[in-house]
Amino acid sequence: MSQTATTASSRRRMNRSSEEAYASPVLRFLSEPPVSLPSPHISQERFRRTRGSSTDEDETEDGILSEDFRVGGPFLCTVPAIGTPLASDHPLERQWPELRPKFIEILSKYRIHHSTMDPCLRTSETYEDEGPIETVLICAHRTERGNSWKNTCKDVLSILWSSGFDNVSVELIDERANIEKITSPVMPKDPIYSKWDDISRKICDLLGLEGWLSLECFRRGTSQDAQESHPTVLLTVPRDTTKEWKSKRDEISMLLDNEGLGEVAVEIIRSTIWRGTEVGLTSVILPDHAWETKVKLGASIGVHNSDHGGSTLGGFVELLDSEKNKWHVFGLTCYHAVEPGNVPPNSKLGKDIERWRDIGMSVLESSKANIRIDQPSLKDHNARMKMIKQNIETVREQSLYKRVKKARNDGDFIIPKEELIFENMEKAILNALSLKLRAEKHFNTGSATLGRVYAASGFRLTSGNDKRQLDWALISVYQNRVGQNKFPPVGSYIDEHMGITFSGEAVDDPADAKFSQYQRLYKFGRRTNFTIGRFSGLKVLELKCWKTGNIIVANECSVTSLPGSEAFSKRGDSGSFIVDCVANFVGLLFAGNKATGVTYYTPANILFEDIKQTTGARAVRLQRNR
Numbered sequence: 001m002s003q004t005a006t007t008a009s010s011r012r013r014m015n016r017s018s019e020e021a022y023a024s025p026v027l028r029f030l031s032e033p034p035v036s037l038p039s040p041h042i043s044q045e046r047f048r049r050t051r052g053s054s055t056d057e058d059e060t061e062d063g064i065l066s067e068d069f070r071v072g073g074p075f076l077c078t079v080p081a082i083g084t085p086l087a088s089d090h091p092l093e094r095q096w097p098e099l100r101p102k103f104i105e106i107l108s109k110y111r112i113h114h115s116t117m118d119p120c121l122r123t124s125e126t127y128e129d130e131g132p133i134e135t136v137l138i139c140a141h142r143t144e145r146g147n148s149w150k151n152t153c154k155d156v157l158s159i160l161w162s163s164g165f166d167n168v169s170v171e172l173i174d175e176r177a178n179i180e181k182i183t184s185p186v187m188p189k190d191p192i193y194s195k196w197d198d199i200s201r202k203i204c205d206l207l208g209l210e211g212w213l214s215l216e217c218f219r220r221g222t223s224q225d226a227q228e229s230h231p232t233v234l235l236t237v238p239r240d241t242t243k244e245w246k247s248k249r250d251e252i253s254m255l256l257d258n259e260g261l262g263e264v265a266v267e268i269i270r271s272t273i274w275r276g277t278e279v280g281l282t283s284v285i286l287p288d289h290a291w292e293t294k295v296k297l298g299a300s301i302g303v304h305n306s307d308h309g310g311s312t313l314g315g316f317v318e319l320l321d322s323e324k325n326k327w328h329v330f331g332l333t334c335y336h337a338v339e340p341g342n343v344p345p346n347s348k349l350g351k352d353i354e355r356w357r358d359i360g361m362s363v364l365e366s367s368k369a370n371i372r373i374d375q376p377s378l379k380d381h382n383a384r385m386k387m388i389k390q391n392i393e394t395v396r397e398q399s400l401y402k403r404v405k406k407a408r409n410d411g412d413f414i415i416p417k418e419e420l421i422f423e424n425m426e427k428a429i430l431n432a433l434s435l436k437l438r439a440e441k442h443f444n445t446g447s448a449t450l451g452r453v454y455a456a457s458g459f460r461l462t463s464g465n466d467k468r469q470l471d472w473a474l475i476s477v478y479q480n481r482v483g484q485n486k487f488p489p490v491g492s493y494i495d496e497h498m499g500i501t502f503s504g505e506a507v508d509d510p511a512d513a514k515f516s517q518y519q520r521l522y523k524f525g526r527r528t529n530f531t532i533g534r535f536s537g538l539k540v541l542e543l544k545c546w547k548t549g550n551i552i553v554a555n556e557c558s559v560t561s562l563p564g565s566e567a568f569s570k571r572g573d574s575g576s577f578i579v580d581c582v583a584n585f586v587g588l589l590f591a592g593n594k595a596t597g598v599t600y601y602t603p604a605n606i607l608f609e610d611i612k613q614t615t616g617a618r619a620v621r622l623q624r625n626r
Contacts, residue, residue, distance in 0.1 A: 018078045018079075018126075018239075018269055018270050018271065018595055019049070019051060019052050019267070019268075019269055019270075020050075020051060020237060020241070020245050020268040020269060020270055021048075021049070021050050021051075021245045021246050021248075021249040021266075021267075021268040022048065022049040022050075022249070022265070022266065022267050022268070023046045023047070023048050023049075023249050023250070023252075023253045023265060023266040023267075024046050024047035024048075024230075024265050025046070025230050025262060025263045025264060025265050026045045026046055026257070026262030026263065027045050027046070027047065028045070028262075029230070029262060029263040045262075046253055048249075049068075050246055051065075051067065052065075052067030052068055052069075052070065052177075053066060053067055053068055054068055055145070056246070061150070062154070064150055064153055064154065066149070066150050067177065068142070068145075068174075068176075068177075069142060069173065069174035069175075069176045069177035070171065070172070070173045070174065070177040071149040071150055071152075071153050071171075071172045071173075072135075072153050072169060072170050072171035072172055072173070073153065073157070073169060073170070074157075074169055075133050075169045076122075076133070076169065076171055077122050077123060077124035077127075077130045077131050077133060078124045078126055078127055078130055079124070079173075079177050079178050080124075080125045080126070080178040080180060081122050081123060081124045081125060081130075081131070081178075082122070082123055082125055083118070083120035083121065083122050083123075083135070083137050084120060084121045084123070084132070085118075085120060085121075086119050086120060086121060086134070090119075091164075091165070092119045092134065092136075092165055092168060093119060095163065096119055099159065099160075099163065100117070102159055103117060103136070103138075103156055103159070104117075106152055106155045106156055106159075107138070107140075107152060109155075110148040110149075110151060110152045111148065112138075112140050112148060112149070112152055112172075113140060113141070114138050114139060114140040115139045115140060115141075116137075116138070116139045117136070117137070117138045117139070118136075118137055119134070119135070119136055119137075119168075120135055120137050121133065121134060121135070122135040122137065122169075122171065126594060126595060127239075127272075127594065133169055134165075134167060134168045134169065135168065135169045135170065135171050136156060136160065136168060136169070136170045136171070137171050137173070138152075138156075138170070138171065138172045138173070139173055139174075139175065140172060140173075140174060141174055141175075142174045149172050152172060153170045153172055156170045157169075157170050179222050180222070181220050181221060181222060181596075182220070182221060182222065182223070182224060182226075182229065182563045182564075183218045183219075183220055183234075183560050183561070183596045183597060183598055184218060184219040184220075184226035184229060184534070184560055184563065185218060185219070185226075185517050185518055185534055185535070185536035185537065185538070185560055186217050186218060186219055186231050186517075186536070186538055187219070187226070187517065187518075188517050188537075190219075190231045190263075191260070191261060191263070192217060192231050192261050192264050193517075193537075193538065195259065195261070196217050196538045196539070197539070199217075199233075199255070199256075199259060199261070200215060200217070200539070200541055202255055203215060203233065203252055203255065204541060204553060206248065206251050206252060206255065207235075207248060209543065209551045209553070210551075211237060211238075211241065211243050212235055212236065212237050212543060213236045213237060213238060213271070213273050213542065213543060214234075214235075214236040214273060214540055214541065214542045214543070214593065215233070215234075215235055215236075215540070215541040215542075216233075216234045216235075216236075216538070216540045216541070216558070216598070217231060217232065217233055217234065217264075217538050218231075218232060218234055218536065218538075218560065218596075218598070219231055219232065220232040220234065220265065220267060224563035224564050225563075226563070230263065230264070230265045231263065231264045231265070232264065232265040232266065232267050233252055233256070233264060233265070233266050233267070234267050234269065234596070235248070235252075235266075235267070235268045235269070236268075236269055236270075236271045236273065236593060236595070236596075237268060237269070237270055237271075238270065238272075239270045239271065239272060241270065245268045248268070249266050249268055252266045253266050269595050269596075270595070271593055271594050271595035271596065272593075272594040272595075273542065273591055273592070273593055273594075273600075274570075274571040274591060274592055274594055275336055275471070275574065275590065275591045284300060284310065284380055284383070284526055284527055284572065285383070285384060285387065286300060286376055286380050286381065286383075286384045287490070288435055289489075289490060290376045290380070290381075290384070290439075291376070291381075291438055291439045291442040291447075291448075293447065293480060293481060294480075294481065294482070294483040294484075295313060295331070295375050295450060295477070295481050295482070295483040296483050296484075296486070296489035296490070297313070297314070297315040297316075297483070297484075297485050297486060297487060297488075297489045297507070297524060297577065298312055298313070298314070298315075298488070298489055298524035298525055298526060298529070298576060298577075299312070299313045299375050299376065299489075299526070300312070300313075300375065300376035300377050300380045300526045301313045301333060301337060301338075301373055301374065301375045301376070301377055301450065301475075301526075301575070302337075302373070302374050302376070302377025302378055302379060302380070303338060303339075303340050303341065303371065303372075303373065303374070304371075304372035304373060304374050304449060305374070305378060306340065306341060306342075306374075306377075306378060306379075307377075307378045307379040307382060308340075308341030308342055308379070309341060309377070309379060309572075310376070310377035310379045310380045310526060310572055311333060311334060311336070311337030311377075311526065311572060311573075311574045311575045312333065312337070312525045312526040312527070312572070312573055312574060312575040312576045312589075313331050313332075313333050313375065313450075313475070313575060314331075314332045314333055314575045314576055314577040314588060314589075315331075315332060315485040315507060315577050315622070315623070316329050316330065316331055316332065316477070316482060316483070316484075316485055316622075316623035317329075317330055317332045317474075317611075317620055317621065317622055317623060318330070318620070318621050318622070318623050318624065319474075319611070319615060319617035319619070319620055320617055320618040320619040320620075320621075321617070321618070322616055322617065322618045325618075327621075329477065329482050329623055330454055330474040330475060330476060330477065331373075331450065331451065331474065331475035331477045332472065332473075332474060332475075332575075332577075332588065333472070333473050333475065333574075333575035334471045334472060334473060334574045334575040334588065334589075334590050335356075335357075335360075335361075335456040335457050335458055335459065335470075335471050335472060335473045336459075336471060336574065336590075337473065337574055337575045338371055338373055338453050338456065338473045338475070339353060339356070339357075340353065340371065352369065356456065356458045357458045357459045358458060358459070358460070359458060359460065360455075360456055360457045360458035360460050360470075360614060361453065361455055361456040361458065361473075362455060362614065363454060363455045363614075363615055363616075366452070366453045366454055366455050366456065369453065370452055371452060371453040372449055372450075372451070372452045373449070373450045373451060373452065373453065373475050374443075374448045374449060374450060375448060375450040375481070376448070378443070378448075380526075381439060381443060381448070384439065385436060385439065385440070388432045388433075388435065388436050389436075391432060392429050392432055392433070395425050395428065395429055396429070398425070400418055400421060400422065400425075401422060401425050403418070404418055404419060404421075404422035405422070449478070450475060450477055450478065450481055451475045451476045451477040451478050451481070452475070452476055453473055453474070453475060453476075454474040454475060454476040454615075455473070455474045455611075455614050455615050456472065456473035456474070457470035457471060457472045457473070457610060457614065458470070459471060459544075461544060461552060461554055462606060462610065466555055467552060467553070467554045467555060468554060468555060468556065468602060468603075468606050469542070469544065469554050469556060469590065469591075469600070469602065470602065470606075470607075470610055471574075471588075471590040471591075471602065472588055472590075472602065472607055472610070472611065474611065474615070482623075484506070484623070485506055485507040485577075485622060485623050486504040486505070486506065486507075487502055487504070487505050487506075487507050487522075487524060487577070487579055487583045488502055488503075488504065488524045488529075488530050489504075489524065490504075491503075492504070493530040495520065495522070495532055495581070497520070498520060498581060500581055502522065502530070502583065505582075505583040506583065507577060507579055507583050507584075507585055507622055508582075508583060508584050508585065508622060509584065509585060509604075509621050509622050510584055510585050510586065510604035510605060510608075511580065511582075511584045515535045515537070515580075515586075516535070516537075517535065517536070517537045518534050518535065519534065519535040519580070519581075520532055520533070520534060520535075520580075520581060521533050521534070521535055521559050521578050521579070521580060521586055522578070522579050522580070522581070523568065523569065523573070523576045523577065523578045523579070523589060523599075524576065524577070525569060525572070525573030525575075525576035525589065526572050526573060526575075526576075527569070527570045527571065527572035527573045528566060528567065528568075528569060528570050528573055531561075531565070531566065531567075531568045531569065532562055532565070532568070533559035533560055533561055533562060533568035533599065534559065534560050534562065535557075535559060536557075536558045536559065536560055536598075539555040539556065539557070540555065540556040540557070540558045540598075540600060541553050541554070541555060541556075542554050542556055542600075556591075556600045556601075557587065557600065557601055557602075557603055558598050558599060558600055558601075559578065559598070559599040559601065560596075560597070560598055560599075561597040561598075561599075567592070567597035567599075568592075568597060568598075568599045569589055569592050569599045570592065571592070571594075573589055573592075574589060574590055574591065575588065575589065575590075576588075576589040577589075578599075578601050585604050585622055586601070586603070586604060587601035587602050587603045587604050587607065588601055588602045588604075588607055589601045590602060608620040
């Protein structure tokens with residue numbers, strides 16, 4: 001087995017579609033049929049689909065997954081996925097001229113007209129841990145159901161196996177399999193908008209407190225115009241779930257029909273609700289100002305001397321001392337951003353962490369724990385240093401660079417244009433080396449230490465019936481490192497739709513006015529920088545289970561991404577400030593749904609109230625820029 005295949009298989013989830021089950025709105029509400037193959041399978045006036053197949057059955061057989069627009073196995077990535085060419089010396093690439101005619105013959109046998117066929121490495125665009133998978137990728141157009149696609153994959157696999165390629169998958173795909181669904185807020189005119197509180201409680205009763213992650217209601221569809229999409233009850237379940245969800249889909253559909261909400265679809269998807277720091281396969285590329293003494297809003301942070309991961313410093317707040325009547329400045333981020341990673345659970349620190357998650361960290365306990373924070377995170381710092389080294393080596397290996405350098409040393413004639421290019425290369429190398437020296441000095445002299453954790457919420461929930469997730473931490477920042485709450489921290493960004501330019505405005509205290517559905521919100525984070533999203537007024541229900549036997553349904557606020565844009569946030573953006581169109585603070589970003597791009601945040605009023613109760617402060621406000 002190749003190293004690539006070994007690594008991939010060790011991270012790979014079950015070979016299934018991200019869509020677990022789907023029921024369309026009642027057919028009379030459909031302006032056009034769902035994007036699926038023609039099927040006579042219509043039950044109770046709703047079109048149904050299971051794991052990407054409109055037969056409404058699990059079509060996995062002998063390790064071959066069979067969806068409407070994709071068939072293959074034994075391992076497939078979650079779509080959308082990308083394919084990168086194999087190395088020229090890869091055994092499959094070397095043997096491809098011999099294998100390709102055999103595969104063409106199989107396609108001809110089953111009358112499949114393909115557009116392309118290539119060996120490649122397939123990686124999911126959504127889940128970095130899925131792939132790379134060595135795959136024979138065949139693109140074609142599917143018009144009807146039948147066994148021809150499945151039989152094609154079986155025959156191709158048979159040849160691969162007989163040729164010694166036991167770890168290579170085959171994927172026969174129609175481009176429609178890559179069409180992503182867009183998630184938008186439900187509109188106030190939608191009947192379910194005013195009924196969601198009641199409907200969501202009834203659905204929770206149907207589901208019970210087991211096996212699911214979140215329950216939401218959005219408009220979901222493939223059109224960038226939300227008006228053309230249908231309100232959808234969206235249930236997220238774990239990616240590795242083994243539970244059968246069709247019956248729950250049908251129970252929810254029946255409930256909606258009984259409530260006169262036949263226009264609402266039901267969708268159950270496999271996904272991840274990310275909350276942790278970014279510890280996966282990727283790092284962010286730090287900007288050149290990341291090693292400045294004064295820390296900026298949205299900066300990269302991590303636990304001192306740990307390359308476990310990285311998160312975002314939202315910005316700065318001020319707490320009013322109850323005794324001295326004096327304002328003190330603190331950095332604000334998420335609790336999980338400052339929790340030490342890779343700690344043995346039975347160690348003293350491991351047991352402390354378990355307690356902090358449950359009840360939080362008081363000012364006194366935080367002082368004893370003395371958890372120091374670096375800015376930027378060591379992980380991100382090391383990644384940028386490695387990139388600088390590689391870039392310098394790449395420049396110095398350029399033939400023009402070598403040629404001009406040798407000519408200079410030998411005193412030979414140099415073409416003026418090439419000499420100018422060489423000088424620009426040298427200047428780029430010097431600038432990179434200067435930045436590298438400055439960044440390394442920042443860490444070697446201890447200047448990277450931002451401060452220590454002052455207090456934190458852990459993973460507590462608010463009291464009362466309307467429970468909310470708490471996930472915040474205050475950092476006692478060294479005075480010389482305190483920066484300003486400028487949004488964005490550098491440069492300027494334009495929201496052309498609103499005619500608004502953000503160019504370093506001070507982030508102000510929360511406004512009292514309530515948000516309207518679809519109101520645009522903004523954030524600047526470590527992973528995705530400046531992004532624009534839309535406020536969703538319907539609460540999100542999430543199952544919280546931080547310790548065995550303690551399962552509670554919590555209500556959260558959410559932001560959807562803009563149609564056609566990247567996700568509003570990704571893992572590593574936790575701790576970011578979310579603001580409105582005039583840079584008023586809205587809340588603290590703490591989590592997101594990987595598959596839908598929906599972001600979850602703690603509202604400012606709930607956040608500030610809990611900070612006051614935990615620290616004993618008389619008041620909390622955004623830092624006044626000095």
